Amino acid sequence: MVSSRYGTKVKWAAMISLLPLVIILILIRFYPISIAIWKSFTNWDGLYQSDWVGLSNYIEFIKNGPFLKILRNTVILLLNVPLQVFFGLLIALLLYERVLGWRFFRAVIYTPQIISAVIIGYLFKIFFGFRGPVNIILRGIGLDSMAIEWFGNPYTALMVIVISITWYGIGWQAIVMLGGMSTVDPSILEAALLDGANYWQRAFRVMFPMILRVIEFGVIASGVWTLTQLFPFIHVMTRGGPGYETTTLDYMIYIKSFGFSFGINYGMACAIAVILLFFIISITSFEMMISRRIEVKGLK
Amino acid sequence: MIVQRRYDPKRVMVFIILSIIVVSFIYPLYFMLINSFKTRTEYYINPFSLPKEGLQINNYITMISQFRLLNLFKNTLIISLGTVILLLIIGILSSYVFAKIPLKGKMIIFLAALMTMFVPSQVTIIPLYVGFSKVGLVNTYFSVILAYLALFLPEAILLMTANFKSIPDELLEAAEIDGCNYFQKIWYVVIPMGRNAIFLAIIFYFIMSWNDLFTPMILLTKMEKRTVMVALAALMGRYSGSPTFQFAGLLLSAIPALIVYFIFQKRIIQGMSFGAIK
Numbered sequence: 001m002v003s004s005r006y007g008t009k010v011k012w013a014a015m016i017s018l019l020p021l022v023i024i025l026i027l028i029r030f031y032p033i034s035i036a037i038w039k040s041f042t043n044w045d046g047l048y049q050s051d052w053v054g055l056s057n058y059i060e061f062i063k064n065g066p067f068l069k070i071l072r073n074t075v076i077l078l079l080n081v082p083l084q085v086f087f088g089l090l091i092a093l094l095l096y097e098r099v100l101g102w103r104f105f106r107a108v109i110y111t112p113q114i115i116s117a118v119i120i121g122y123l124f125k126i127f128f129g130f131r132g133p134v135n136i137i138l139r140g141i142g143l144d145s146m147a148i149e150w151f152g153n154p155y156t157a158l159m160v161i162v163i164s165i166t167w168y169g170i171g172w173q174a175i176v177m178l179g180g181m182s183t184v185d186p187s188i189l190e191a192a193l194l195d196g197a198n199y200w201q202r203a204f205r206v207m208f209p210m211i212l213r214v215i216e217f218g219v220i221a222s223g224v225w226t227l228t229q230l231f232p233f234i235h236v237m238t239r240g241g242p243g244y245e246t247t248t249l250d251y252m253i254y255i256k257s258f259g260f261s262f263g264i265n266y267g268m269a270c271a272i273a274v275i276l277l278f279f280i281i282s283i284t285s286f287e288m289m290i291s292r293r294i295e296v297k298g299l300k
Numbered sequence: 301m302i303v304q305r306r307y308d309p310k311r312v313m314v315f316i317i318l319s320i321i322v323v324s325f326i327y328p329l330y331f332m333l334i335n336s337f338k339t340r341t342e343y344y345i346n347p348f349s350l351p352k353e354g355l356q357i358n359n360y361i362t363m364i365s366q367f368r369l370l371n372l373f374k375n376t377l378i379i380s381l382g383t384v385i386l387l388l389i390i391g392i393l394s395s396y397v398f399a400k401i402p403l404k405g406k407m408i409i410f411l412a413a414l415m416t417m418f419v420p421s422q423v424t425i426i427p428l429y430v431g432f433s434k435v436g437l438v439n440t441y442f443s444v445i446l447a448y449l450a451l452f453l454p455e456a457i458l459l460m461t462a463n464f465k466s467i468p469d470e471l472l473e474a475a476e477i478d479g480c481n482y483f484q485k486i487w488y489v490v491i492p493m494g495r496n497a498i499f500l501a502i503i504f505y506f507i508m509s510w511n512d513l514f515t516p517m518i519l520l521t522k523m524e525k526r527t528v529m530v531a532l533a534a535l536m537g538r539y540s541g542s543p544t545f546q547f548a549g550l551l552l553s554a555i556p557a558l559i560v561y562f563i564f565q566k567r568i569i570q571g572m573s574f575g576a577i578k
Contacts, residue, residue, distance in 0.1 A: 009482070010401065010482055011403060014397045014403045014406075015403070017393035018393075018394050018409060020389075020393070021390055021393075021394040021409065021413065024449055024450050025409075025412060025416065025450065025453075028449070028450035029419065029424065030412075030416070031431075032423075032426075033419060033423060035431075036423055039426075091318075091321060094314050094317060094318050095318070097311060097314045099318065100315060101318075102318070104322075105318045105321075105322050107565045107566075108322045108325050108326060109321065109322065110565070110569060111325060111329075111558075112325065114507055114558060114560075115557065116511035116512075116513070116532075116557070117513065118511070118513050118532050118533050118553075119532070119553060122536055122546065122550055123332065123550065129540075129543075131344065132543075133331065133347050136347065136348075167325075171325075172572075175569055175572045179572070199310070227420075228420035229420065231422065231513065231514050232513040232533070235533060236533055236536075250422045254422065257425070257426050258429075266430075269426055273422060274423075276420070276423060277419065280418050280419070280420075
């Protein structure tokens with residue numbers, strides 16, 4: 001396409017085409033993000049009160065607030081990332097064999113992604129309820145002491161959330177990993193087979209290194225997802241409680257802004273939003289750093 | 301890993317393992333289904349058996365009448381369809397520019413869009429809520445649609461721009477010689493050629509808007525404007541004593557997205573695996 005052939009008419013049409021996107025980006029994304037950053041330094045109540053308070057929202061939240069508890073919860077919840085990636089890789093390897101009915105298997109394993117997190121959250125809440133099927137099975141096989149109130153203790157409650165989000169995410173991981181595997185040239189695997197490599201050697205020494213970029217994408221994407229998209233799961237299963245025992249950063253923003261009728265503090269909620277933003281930016285720039293390093297390595 | 305013989309024992313093993321995994325994915329749905337047709341007492345006697353006292357459709361009837369489920373479906377459908385239609389118009393117009401038109405400064409807009417891709421709605425929701433209430437948009441479907449557009453556009457544009465780039469320039473030039481103007485070229489060449497990406501975007505963002513909880517929960521506070529997931533999250537808690545009733549509600553709310561998925565699952569999965577490699 002020679003650009004000189006484009007008259008001013010095309011330029012105008014192109015600019016008009018981009019206009020709605022630009023307006024939406026500015027009004028619904030950049031403007032609210034900057035307001036959130038600015039208001040995080042104030043005691044904003046959403047109406048008239050908006051006095052500059054410096055860093056005190058941050059200091060108050062990190063020093064006296066449940067910040068450490070939230071960090072602990074986030075670290076525990078991030079356990080779903082290695083679990084998801086492990087099972088996703090395993091299932092992708094199995095699907096790669098293209099056995100009878102593999103398309104059906106693939107479709108079913110992806111199904112949880114289609115179901116709303118609200119529904120999955122309630123499903124697991126009922127399953128792990130005190131009179132729920134999990135406890136019935138545990139009592140049935142004589143493990144009465146294991147049949148506990150799963151949501152009564154922060155660690156078991158977090159564990160149930162980890163199980164539910166792993167169940168939700170495995171299908172996505174498997175499809176992404178399988179997509180990566182299908183780009184690997186089969187003749188490389190055949191060559192490895194002729195060289196006498198067994199199944200696991202071919203998987204670990206040939207296949208996984210070749211799709212390293214895809215695995216890394218899966219890890220980072222589900223890590224960012226864990227930091228930002230757990231709201232419906234937590235809201236449905238525990239509401240962040242007991243206390244702040246199962247709260248995450250994104251749920252904390254809700255608690256401090258719209259959640260309960262007490263303790264509402266928009267300025268504080270904005271400060272938490274900025275902290276969350278900081279975590280997300282760090283992870284994604286870390287990801288870009290790694291991917292660049294891998295590409296440089298690949299050139300050698 | 302390579303297809304050798306058809307019936308070697310290794311492949312049989314793979315088939316068996318996959319079947320076990322698949323059962324563990326289907327079982328929770330099956331469990332909901334069988335128990336949604338039972339009475340409360342029957343569920344507590346044995347939740348694993350098939351309904352023995354005949355199919356109880358009472359759970360479903362109460363669910364539809366008491367939750368005013370059809371009204372909830374209507375609200376959610378307006379929001380999901382509105383989001384998808386506007387997303388396509390804005391997304392196709394701008395992706396075409398990003399893919400094919402040499403316009404100065406377009407890369408800045410493209411990068412600005414990508415930068416916001418990972419920013420979750422929780423970060424922007426408070427200023428957005430305050431701003432929307434000032435201009436009277438709170439409790440309108442349009443406020444949720446606007447929030448979704450901002451949230452989904454970057455990803456949709458990434459997908460469609462990559463797809464539109466593969467449209468041969470010769471086709472667009474031929475259309476121009478045939479007398480097509482700027483927008484006719486989009487209608488007669490870009491949309492038909494980019495249909496895979498467009499189709500994927502339609503299904504994917506319809507399901508995303510259908511399933512979302514957070515944004516409509518904040519922006520729609522009036523009962524009669526609520527979406528399915530908001531009502532479900534609010535009302536399920538009240539019926540924690542009767543799980544069979546809950547199962548009926550959960551299943552009913554999942555059905556529209558599941559139907560869309562099972563009709564189009566091949567395309568969704570294909571799109572997912574191609575899209576992820578970029």
